[in-house]
Amino acid sequence: MSQDLEHVKCLIIGSGPAGYTAAVYASRADLKPVLYTGMLAGGQLTQTTEVENYPGYPEGIMGPEMMENFRKQAERLGADIRYGYVSSVDFSTMPHKVVIDEVKTILADTVIISTGASAKWLGLDSEQKYSGFGVSACAVCDGFFFRGQDVAIVGAGDTAAEEATYLAKMCRKVTMIVRRDEFRASKAMMHRVLHTPNIEILYNTETKEIVGDGQSVTGVIVVNNITNQETTLDVTGFFVAIGHKPNTDIFKGWIHMDETGYILTKPDSTQTNIEGVFCCGDAQDHIYRQAVTAAGSGCMAAIEAERYLAAKEHIVTA
Template sequence: MEKRKVIIVGSGPAGYTAALYTSRANLAPLVIEGHEPGGQLTTTTDVDNFPGFPEGIMGPELMANMKKQAARFDTEFLTTHVTSVDLSKRPFHVKCENGNEYLAESLIISTGASAKYLGLENEKELIGKGVSACATCDGFFYRDRVVHVVGGGDTAMEEATFLTKFASKVYVVHRRDELRASKPMQERAFANEKIEFVWDSAVTEIIADPTGVTAIKVENLKTGEITERKTDGLFMGIGHKPNTDFLDGQIKLDDHGFIITEGRYPDTNIPGVFACGDVQDSYYRQAISAAGSGCQAAIRAERFLEENE
């Protein structure tokens, strides 16, 4: 079975940055990219908040550039999914969906977190065309427009409140007649004149034309009445699911399933295993913060290997 000094599980800004740093440290990393090489940014259009691109850059292009830069220093990439890992002893045992198995002296986990969607027929194909799960990323494009946010927890209130910086009106569609968000978040949203609530309701259909989303259909769950509401954008505020199932409980997670890292370091509870990007970050969830944590994880992995040779 092939043994590697560093295996990076996952890609995206965190994984590709970790690959760049570990490859430049002559650690010959193997990146097992997963089913969606490049992560969530490959489903976005314009990225205007990543430093170094004054005119912005398309998400897929940014990820392709990051991968190409890491490949320049002899990073090896494998497009498959990790099905399981054995972290009970070093070297760690990694099994892949394609049947490959590896041993790793250190492991960097950058599998990200998947935004939760409603499961509507056309919502995935409309991502970047009026459907979004990141107000911080896309809010700027909705200046003076009407948008709707789905959800009733802290995520939805954060999205809605942030969107009021740009949108002329923000409607929050929630299945219940009261919010699940924390009291301070509720009070902040209720006090905002731009936010209006659509209670006891669920989005049942997204209507679009070639330019993108134009309206949504909303069902009142008490009366069964369905209404069509014009909108320029639909934001999912129903949370994110960290991609940690393959760890099978071997790494400490918080109450929401995100990997717990130690203080200001990317170290997990298992020496030699590091986490970076959205899989351990439920707060920032930005490409630039993910890239920064990928750098940290790579440097920690390098030093761990030096100390444990």
């Protein structure tokens, strides 16, 4: 490995609302933060279209433009934003060692993890083709655009059940596509779904193809696992609710996580089990997963990092 070393007060790993907000607050606290964007600069919002539920944008804003604004604000306040990914970490000593792109080692007095989570997809080409144009992995984010329309949602867990009932409040009809002959959701969530009149459940059913007119979704072809019979559902929206995978593999063995890989933080805090390492955004939030909550936790992480450094009297000037 190269001896390319750099010492920083505050290293932020990952961009998106959490990382960029942490960079804004850390910059204002004179921590001179260095942020590495990861493979997807700007995070999940760069893969969405219009964002209407973030405060301060009365006319809405496109996801990529919003993330560009976040980045510009952080840079204007002094954040050093770089393209690169973390290839390994060593949290056994202070300062913490973080290797970037397998060649550069950062020695960081504090580390803010904001690597986010990625939606799990079915793996269909048509799914990616119409992503943002009728295909979504977030009903709370995009359900508003399908008011009065017919939509389908795939999934059988609590998230799918919750999003189906959310969509049912605004959509004319919601069809749930369930691969097995039963739900994996809790009894309480199942009860809500089964007692929502405009939700129809297709058991033993899988999605074969999403169809559209080249611009947006017009339907979805499903197949019954038992009879092999194909059916085309006339829907304008297709929601995938089969879970998310937090982008935290690089921290396994160092940071405490739950069984699915979400980083565990102390109550009412972004502090992890490692001193001086904080986590914010979707890497530790499997409940809300919204841009505004991610930004809020990014603010928390930066404030906690600043207070941690202030309490230590051996702050090293970067």
